[in-house]
Amino acid sequence: MSSQITKEELTRIKGSFQAKYGYEMDEWTAVILTELNDRFGNFSQTVQQSTKEIGNAAQLIKGQVHAxxxxxxxxxxxxxxxxxxxxxxxxxxxxxxxxxxxxxxxxxxxxxxxxxxYPNFNAFKQMIRVADIREFESKKYLVLRPAAKANSIKIGKEYEYLKKEKAVIVLLESDNQ
The missing domain is CATH 1.20.5 (Single alpha-helices involved in coiled-coils or other helix-helix interfaces)
Known part of the structure; x- marks a missing residue:
């Protein structure tokens, strides 16, 4: 309970209930009724205060809205x-x-x-740009021709054959780049 209730107050509550409704009330019901009345009184004040704050906020919003x-x-x-x-x-x-x-x-x-x-990719850049690639029987081939002169091989276009090693060499970059 939020507050102490005296015997005199209990008797008054019971009497007013009996006068109003014609029934007799026991002490526990009177105590509970008093407690509920206190709680709803506080709740009512909170609701009224909230309603007032909402009204103030609504007025503030209405003042800021321009149609x-x-x-x-x-x-x-x-x-x-x-x-x-x-x-x-x-x-x-x-x-x-x-x-x-x-x-x-x-x-x-x-x-x-x-x-x-492919770390060697940079060495093949020039050859990739100028290489002649043709398709024969649904397969792609890099086409190279034998170099006319050993000192002027065209990158990605010609090759040189080394007889001693029996190998074909393809120039990837020239000295003048």
Whole structure:
């Protein structure tokens, strides 16, 4: 219980209940009724205070809202477009930038992985650019011709045959690069 109740108060509560309804009330019911009355009194004050605060907040919001009226739908559309166009363009630009960055990052990773996987790749760059690749019977071949002069071999186009070693050599890069 939130407060002490005296015998005199209990007798008054029981008497007023009997006078109002015509029934006799026991002491425990009177005590419980008093406790409920105290609790609901506090609850009622809390509800009234909350209602007052909500009313104040509603008045504050109403004071900050400014109604805008338009002559027609077209005017309203262009007003909304003018308010939202700048943020929309910024967001769209950001999305496009991120998409481009992600695409470039994936390409970079793919190329980086390729170069790491094939460490001699840089030596073959010139040959890859100028090589003659042809397809015979559904298979691809690198086409090379014997070099006319040993000192002017064309990268990726000609080869030289070493008789002593019985090997074909292909120039990958020239001295003048």
């Amino acid at each position: 805008v009226h338009f002559k027609n739908d077209r005017q309203a559309f262009f007003f909304g477009l003018g308010k939202l166009l700048s943020p929309s363009l910024i967001v769209l630009t950001g999305i496009l930038f991120i998409a481009y960055y992600v695409g470039q990052y994936e390409k970079y990773n793919e190329i980086s992985n390729f170069v790491e996987q």
